[in-house]
Amino acid sequence: MAIAFTFPGQGSQSIGMGKDLADAFPQAAQVFAEVDDALGEKLSDIMWNGPEETLTLTANAQPALMAVSIAALRVLQAEGLDLKSKVAYVAGHSLGEYSALCAAGTFSLADTARLLRIRGNAMQAAVPVGMGAMAAIIGLEQPGVEAICLEASALGACQIANDNGGGQLVISGEKSAVEKAAALATDKGAKRAILLPVSAPFHSTLMAPAADAMRAALENVEKRDPVVPLIANVRAAPVSDAGEIAALLVEQVTGQVRWRETVEWFAANGVTTLYEIGSGKVLTGLARRIDKSVNGIAVNSPADIEAALQTLIG
Structure with a gap:
């Protein structure tokens, strides 16, 4: 009867995402302010007011989606959720892996925002537009x-x-x-x-220049072992060593996101519920399709948080 937290990837962004959390909870508003400060710009204004084509830019969508995920998580934690005692594993889809690692304490929030800005810019620059x-x-x-x-x-x-x-x-x-x-x-x-x-051929060998950029960025950031294991995208198996995780994040840029195998691993190892923390419901829908024994629950609104707390904390 174990629980895992999953974190969505690119494509789950939408104008207005996270605004209801920021309005309802000071802990969420603080997350968006921290991300704005880390990036030196008002990303939250783009998230809440658009334009959509600016939010959709890879360099904006990646830190924005992470910010919504961590905002929801911080509210759960403020209401008494202890990740280490209640959650067995974390996982994220592509950029969501960074959200998962921020949640589990491997990276600080500010460093995660900056890493994702570097990642987004590097992925966009790796291949000329129209070639991939x-x-x-x-x-x-x-x-x-x-x-x-x-x-x-x-x-x-x-x-x-x-x-x-x-x-x-x-x-x-x-x-x-x-x-x-x-x-x-x-x-x-x-x-x-x-x-x-x-805008680019993500998770292909053409992303090799972006992998090099992430290797350099990850070498220069403080890393801690996660408080709960990460089920890594490229391995579909648990990892708990911060150095190994950094190497797998570099590999992920050009490698395959093995999400089907990740959910199958959860099902085979006693995880019965996946809480999708952040914008949208993509991973919740995928979980149902992959293995019906795993229950997916999306948590991205104040009402979702209230319902999740009743189950997680009682």
Whole structure:
């Protein structure tokens, strides 16, 4: 009957996110103020007032999503939640891994915001606009998509970026190769193959310059072992050593987010409830599709927090 906290990734952002938390709870308002100070700009103003295209920029969306997650967490903690005694594991989807590590004490809030700003800028700068692409493949399982990527890689880099479970995989790489893979997927029985409106080919080998940038950034930041183990994206297994975690975060930039395997690991190791802390409900929906024995609960509003506290603390 163990509990894990999960933290959402890019795509869960929306204008106004976190504003109800900031209005209702001083602890949440303090998080947004700390993130603004760390970045030297009013990111909270972009989050709450837009414009949407500015919030969607990778360098803004990543720290913004983290801020909402930590704001919700800080409120839970202010109301009596002790992460170490109540939560067995943390995990996050892509950038959400940084939110999870901030929650578990590996990075300070200010350092997490700055790391994600560096990460967002580096990922955007790694590949010239228009050279890379990503596509969602719906209705094929991992072995079939791996075969398609291998065939399409004759045209350039092409690999699985995210295995989200439930027959939903995201591929990433050079534009011509990804387009070829999407066409092959349809031929081989995929229900849909959709090119995604993203600004760069995330989690592909083309992100190598961004991985180098993150290696340097992570070497120069204070790190502590997390108070509860992290289920790492690229390993789908628990890690508790801060140095090892930093190496895996570098690997994650060009590696696969193994979310299906992460949820399966939870199910196989006694985790019955995943609380998704932060904006949206994407991970909650994925959990249901991957393993129905795992109950997903989204926590991102004052009402959600109140309901979660009744279960977590009583």
